[in-house]
Amino acid sequence: MKEIKKYTEILFYSKWDSIEEWQKVFDKKNIKLLKWPSDFKDKTNYYNIKYAIVWDPSEKMWQYFPNLKLIQSLGAGVDHILTKNPPKNCVITRLEDPNLTNQMTEYTILSVLMCYRKYFQYNELKNKKKWNQISPFKAEEFKITVLGYGNIAKNIVKELLRFGFKINVWANKKRHLTKTKYYYGHKQLYKSVQESNCLINLLPHTSSTYNIINSSIFKILAPEAYFINIGRGKTVDEKDLIYALENKLLNGAILDVFKNEPLKKSNKLYTLKNVFITPHIAGITNPTNYAANILIQNIKSLNTKNKIKNRISLAKEY
Numbered sequence: 001m002k003e004i005k006k007y008t009e010i011l012f013y014s015k016w017d018s019i020e021e022w023q024k025v026f027d028k029k030n031i032k033l034l035k036w037p038s039d040f041k042d043k044t045n046y047y048n049i050k051y052a053i054v055w056d057p058s059e060k061m062w063q064y065f066p067n068l069k070l071i072q073s074l075g076a077g078v079d080h081i082l083t084k085n086p087p088k089n090c091v092i093t094r095l096e097d098p099n100l101t102n103q104m105t106e107y108t109i110l111s112v113l114m115c116y117r118k119y120f121q122y123n124e125l126k127n128k129k130k131w132n133q134i135s136p137f138k139a140e141e142f143k144i145t146v147l148g149y150g151n152i153a154k155n156i157v158k159e160l161l162r163f164g165f166k167i168n169v170w171a172n173k174k175r176h177l178t179k180t181k182y183y184y185g186h187k188q189l190y191k192s193v194q195e196s197n198c199l200i201n202l203l204p205h206t207s208s209t210y211n212i213i214n215s216s217i218f219k220i221l222a223p224e225a226y227f228i229n230i231g232r233g234k235t236v237d238e239k240d241l242i243y244a245l246e247n248k249l250l251n252g253a254i255l256d257v258f259k260n261e262p263l264k265k266s267n268k269l270y271t272l273k274n275v276f277i278t279p280h281i282a283g284i285t286n287p288t289n290y291a292a293n294i295l296i297q298n299i300k301s302l303n304t305k306n307k308i309k310n311r312i313s314l315a316k317e318y
Contacts, residue, residue: 008299009034009045011052011065014074022053022287029296036061051299055285059084070302072295074285076100076152078312079205079232093298093310094318096151097291100283104152104230105159107282108200111254112160115198115226116142120252120274127273137197139164143222145193147213148202148231149175152283156202168192172208190220197222205232206317213237218244226252230282233258238269245272256282 010026012019012033019035026033034040034049036057046064055074062068062085070091073081078094086092114120118134125132142165146153149171157180160167167180170192174184183192189212193199199221203209214237218227227250229236238259244250252274258267261280269275285291298308312318 007032008051009048010295011036011049011068012054013052013057013061014055017055017074017285018287022292025287025289025292029292031292031296040064051295053295054081056080057084062087070298070308072298076104076150076283077204077232078318079234082312082314082317091298091302091308092312092314093295093308094312095285095291096294096310097285097288099286099288099290101152101155104283105156107230107256107278108156108228109159111228111230111276112144112165112198112200114254114276115228115252116163116165120226124273140166142166142198143196144168144198144200145170145196146200146202147171147193148204149173150202150204153202156200168196190217193217194220195222197224198226198228201227201229201231201235203231203235204318205234208317209235211235211237213241215240215243215249218249221249224251226250226254228254230256233261242268242272245274250274252276254278256280 008031010031010033012022013036019033023033034045040046047067049065050067050069051072052065052068052070053072053074068087068090070093071081071086073092073094075095078092081092116137118136121134144160144165145168146157147170149169157167157169161179168183169177169180170183170189172184175182183189199217201213203212212235218240227241241253245253254276255269256278257280263269263277269277294309301308
């Protein structure tokens, strides 16, 4: 891909990502990343900033950049931007990177196999120092429902099909899939999850998905059921989740995302033996040429009024 010939400065903000590592990627592309707020002591450069690459920015930050035209998320999600009242008429894009997709797929496959091979039950037996064998699932009887069907979910479903699992997919948009049962729209949500052994959440957080996964969902899963969440924490009613885990509506849960992060030490989820917790690491954004080139391509497209790649819909909120 051709480089941007004119030296370009881009706003960078993230508490979790290293600007130094990203700068190494952008160095050969005539782009200088400026970290907020340390690189903005001279207020005169506020007006020169037209592009930003961020994760979980402060809402107050936007007021300093009146000429901002494009905001690139450092992750696949954009709710961390949309909930912070970004500038109106500013294009917002999400990160789509094969590296991130592969990580999310690996995490999901590992999680599904933990459930399928009854890791939670064997871990409990280990803690009790019991040597018992448990009747395994049969792959064709292990029913999985995937909520959401973006690019990451598509790759996950493709890999899960290799194991011979019975898979349902639910999403908001109507589609025609051949290798899995497909459901769409709120009316078909409950039908898609009914009697599922494994519920995988990949939904984004929007006004229509907030707490969409709750007791009414957990109650209609199979007698032995598991929940995997790598979507967004705010799509799950946490109180209902804890109730389901305590009362065996769920045999176990593997959780990578939560309503409030970092997860507070007082959160009851930490105390439950049938929960496996990771700190939002199912997919970690790595500085890659692929991600950098997408941003550069979108800057060019913005200036030439061509189609923006991975542009989010403000109406759909994703």
